[in-house]
Amino acid sequence: DSGVTQTPKHLITATGQRVTLRCSPRSGDLSVYWYQQSLDQGLQFLIQYYNGEERAKGNILERFSAQQFPDLHSELNLSSLELGDSALYFCASSSDPGLYNEQFFGPGTRLTVL
Amino acid sequence: GENVEQHPSTLSVQEGDSAVIKCTYSDSASNYFPWYKQELGKGPQLIIDIRSNVGEKKDQRIAVTLNKTAKHFSLHITETQPEDSAVYFCAAITTGTASKLTFGTGTRLQVTL
Numbered sequence: 017d018s019g020v021t022q023t024p025k026h027l028i029t030a031t032g033q034r035v036t037l038r039c040s041p042r043s044g045d046l047s048v049y050w051y052q053q054s055l056d057q058g059l060q061f062l063i064q065y066y067n068g069e070e071r072a073k074g075n076i077l078e079r080f081s082a083q084q085f086p087d088l089h090s091e092l093n094l095s096s097l098e099l100g101d102s103a104l105y106f107c108a109s110s111s112d113p114g115l116y117n118e119q120f121f122g123p124g125t126r127l128t129v130l
Numbered sequence: 131g132e133n134v135e136q137h138p139s140t141l142s143v144q145e146g147d148s149a150v151i152k153c154t155y156s157d158s159a160s161n162y163f164p165w166y167k168q169e170l171g172k173g174p175q176l177i178i179d180i181r182s183n184v185g186e187k188k189d190q191r192i193a194v195t196l197n198k199t200a201k202h203f204s205l206h207i208t209e210t211q212p213e214d215s216a217v218y219f220c221a222a223i224t225t226g227t228a229s230k231l232t233f234g235t236g237t238r239l240q241v242t243l
Contacts, residue, residue, distance in 0.1 A: 018173065020173075049231075058233055058235045059233040061230050061232065072230050074230060106174070108173075119164075119176070121173030123173050124173050
């Protein structure tokens, strides 16, 4: 158990809908990262937050957004969902955003868009 | 941006044999290279990492080597066991204030009895 929790575990929805994925980092970790894992794209970095502020952006679509709250939990919002958004979404956390820090991954949320 | 290539995509070895997974990276500024193991239904878990100022690191049956000149790094697992069966990902981190992991495409390792 990494100490990172993600809810829900599974999510099934329809195209055009909006969903919110939730992540609670390990106790004491200030940095949260979101990754998307799909069969054809592998593990891709989406976005990083550190202590409530956006720190880095990866291949995140404009239909997606995220935020980190004062209690450090984070939410990833996915809107106008398309079939291609079906994937595993992982959250990871670390103690600081610098180099060499270990990122701890949560168990993931499996999103299925029908 | 960084590009990480990983080979092979699948690897089958007999229990007790060694397994080697290789990765190459493109950004010469990358200086931290972690390896993750992902078991079915779970998130990736860090198993070993190496920094660019080190050529080799070992932790029990697992070792990682780094060749900065050639921009490649490898994972070596000796005396493989069935519980080593999983998908392994290499990754590289670009320098800067954000630790943005770029992952390889993964290697599915199967250890057969």
